[in-house]
Amino acid sequence: MKTPRFLRRLSTALTAFTALLAAASWSPALATPASSKVLIVVSGEGRDQGKTRPGFEMDEFAQAWLLLRANGLSVEVASPKGGAVEADRYDPADDYNSRLAADPQALAALKQTRSTAELKASDYRAVLVMGGKGAMFDLPKDPGLQTLLREMDAQGGVIAAVCHGPAALAEVRRADGQPLIAGRRLTGFSNEEEAAFGKKWAAQFPWLLEDKLKAQGARWDEASLMMPKVVVDGRLITGQNPFSTTAMTEAVLRALGQEPKARLPFRDEATMSLAQRWLEGEQAAVQAQLAADAKAYKMELIAMLGVYQFKSAGDDATRRQALSLMRLAEPHFKHERLGLSIQDAKQSLATVIHHQP
Numbered sequence: 001m002k003t004p005r006f007l008r009r010l011s012t013a014l015t016a017f018t019a020l021l022a023a024a025s026w027s028p029a030l031a032t033p034a035s036s037k038v039l040i041v042v043s044g045e046g047r048d049q050g051k052t053r054p055g056f057e058m059d060e061f062a063q064a065w066l067l068l069r070a071n072g073l074s075v076e077v078a079s080p081k082g083g084a085v086e087a088d089r090y091d092p093a094d095d096y097n098s099r100l101a102a103d104p105q106a107l108a109a110l111k112q113t114r115s116t117a118e119l120k121a122s123d124y125r126a127v128l129v130m131g132g133k134g135a136m137f138d139l140p141k142d143p144g145l146q147t148l149l150r151e152m153d154a155q156g157g158v159i160a161a162v163c164h165g166p167a168a169l170a171e172v173r174r175a176d177g178q179p180l181i182a183g184r185r186l187t188g189f190s191n192e193e194e195a196a197f198g199k200k201w202a203a204q205f206p207w208l209l210e211d212k213l214k215a216q217g218a219r220w221d222e223a224s225l226m227m228p229k230v231v232v233d234g235r236l237i238t239g240q241n242p243f244s245t246t247a248m249t250e251a252v253l254r255a256l257g258q259e260p261k262a263r264l265p266f267r268d269e270a271t272m273s274l275a276q277r278w279l280e281g282e283q284a285a286v287q288a289q290l291a292a293d294a295k296a297y298k299m300e301l302i303a304m305l306g307v308y309q310f311k312s313a314g315d316d317a318t319r320r321q322a323l324s325l326m327r328l329a330e331p332h333f334k335h336e337r338l339g340l341s342i343q344d345a346k347q348s349l350a351t352v353i354h355h356q357p
Contacts, residue, residue: 037074038126038252040064041116041145041168043134044079050088054133054201058087060162060245061110061130062100063266067249068128071261075109076124080142082115088132096266117144121151126252131163131189131242133201139168140206146172153180153236158255162239162248163189170212182217185233187240190222196308224318225309228272243272271298275305278328279321286328294332303329307341319349 046055068075079085090097100106121127127149129139139145149172152159161168166188172180191210194202202208214220222240223229229240230247235255239248246269250260265273274297278286290297306325313319323345330338 036072037076037124038068038128039119039124040068040075040077041127041129041139041165042077042079042085042110042113043130043132043138044081044083044085044113045134045138046086046088046132049086050133054137055086055088056130056132056134057163057242058090058097058100059094059268060132060165060242061087062094062096062106063245064128064130064162064249065103065106066096066099067246067253067260067263069103070263071253071258073125077109077113078116078119079113080116080138080145082113082118084111085113088134094266094268096268115144116142116148119144119148121148121155121157124152124157125256126158126160127152128249128252129159129161129165129168131161131165133164133198133205135164135167136201136205136209139165140170142168150174150180156235158235158237158252160237160239160248160252161188162245163241164209166213166238167209170207170209170216179216181213181236183219184236185219185221185231186213186236186238187221187223187229187231187244188213188238189241190225192222192225192312193241196225196312225312226305227276243268267296267298268301270296271301272305275302275325275328278325290328290332297332299329299333300335303333303335303338307338310341310345316349319345323349 040061042056042061043054045053047053049055065075092098092101129135145168149159149168153172154175159169166186169181169186174180188209189198191208194208194210198205206212210220210222221229221231226241226243228243228247230244230251231238232251232255237248237251237255239245246266253260274286274289302325306322306327306329309325310319310322313322323342326338326342326345330342
């Protein structure tokens with residue numbers, strides 16, 4: 001029996017419609033919708049691992065990339081001019097850096113970053129700006145990045161920046177001409193941290209980050225030197241220094257409506273948490289953890305923290321805390337400079353006590 005013509009036409013139409021649905025379902029443009037895509041911005045200034053020109057911090061990039069990908073987000077990477085970018089010198093043996101080195105997608109993204117001028121804010125749910133001293137030079141004057149951040153803010157997207165990354169916000173203005181950050185709480189690499197660690201390039205900066213952001217009307221907030229600090233002001237999220245990267249990234253995930261997946265902390269992260277607990281009075285618990293497995297922590301990092309916090313301390317209470325960090329590290333990190341720093345610190349505090357009325 002011959003199939004009626006109208007049934008043949010209906011069958012042909014249904015087949016074509018099904019094919020269209022299948023094509024749409026598998027279209028590359030829809031496979032990674034804007035709702036799952038975020039952007040990481042890095043400086044393209046770097047040369048010779050930061051020797052002749054500062055670049056971005058690989059530690060920060062690696063930690064942010066790994067956390068975003070582990071939580072199911074698609075990540076693109078951009079810089080002002082696009083193309084290959086170079087990080088400052090870093091330790092490839094650190095757990096996060098070694099994991100990044102094994103990710104071909106991450107390496108490819110750094111070899112061919114997208115130019116900020118070609119991007120549309122509507123394609124992303126969030127923009128994360130990494131730090132490194134190179135960020136002070138090319139990010140604030142990049143018109144493509146300024147437009148992207150202004151439009152991202154206007155559409156209600158999440159903007160995050162860590163360490164020197166908030167420099168990208170300094171010259172951005174809203175549609176009404178007011179600074180984007182005016183009246184908003186944020187943090188970044190502080191003047192205290194710059195004085196301790198920025199000697200090589202700070203003299204060439206257009207301005208100090210803390211001073212500039214305050215001048216633009218930001219409500220500045222900071223922690224002690226090199227301690228983790230994240231400030232969340234609505235959908236603007238900032239981290240003070242490299243040790244704030246993971247907490248900042250997880251704050252971004254929460255702002256996007258996702259609870260970060262459970263994970264083991266990176267070694268740096270665990271070490272800074274241990275130092276924080278020590279300073280907050282958990283001495284017995286911290287000593288027990290070190291007795292159980294001191295190699296799980298970077299004791300040289302705690303030693304460095306104590307040395308630099310003592311140098312920058314403005315009062316005796318802070319100096320005593322810094323000395324306690326040095327003494328915490330001493331049994332597990334034998335170094336001549338640490339021993340001399342402890343002696344100098346003890347002598348300095350003893351002199352103060354001796355001269356008190």
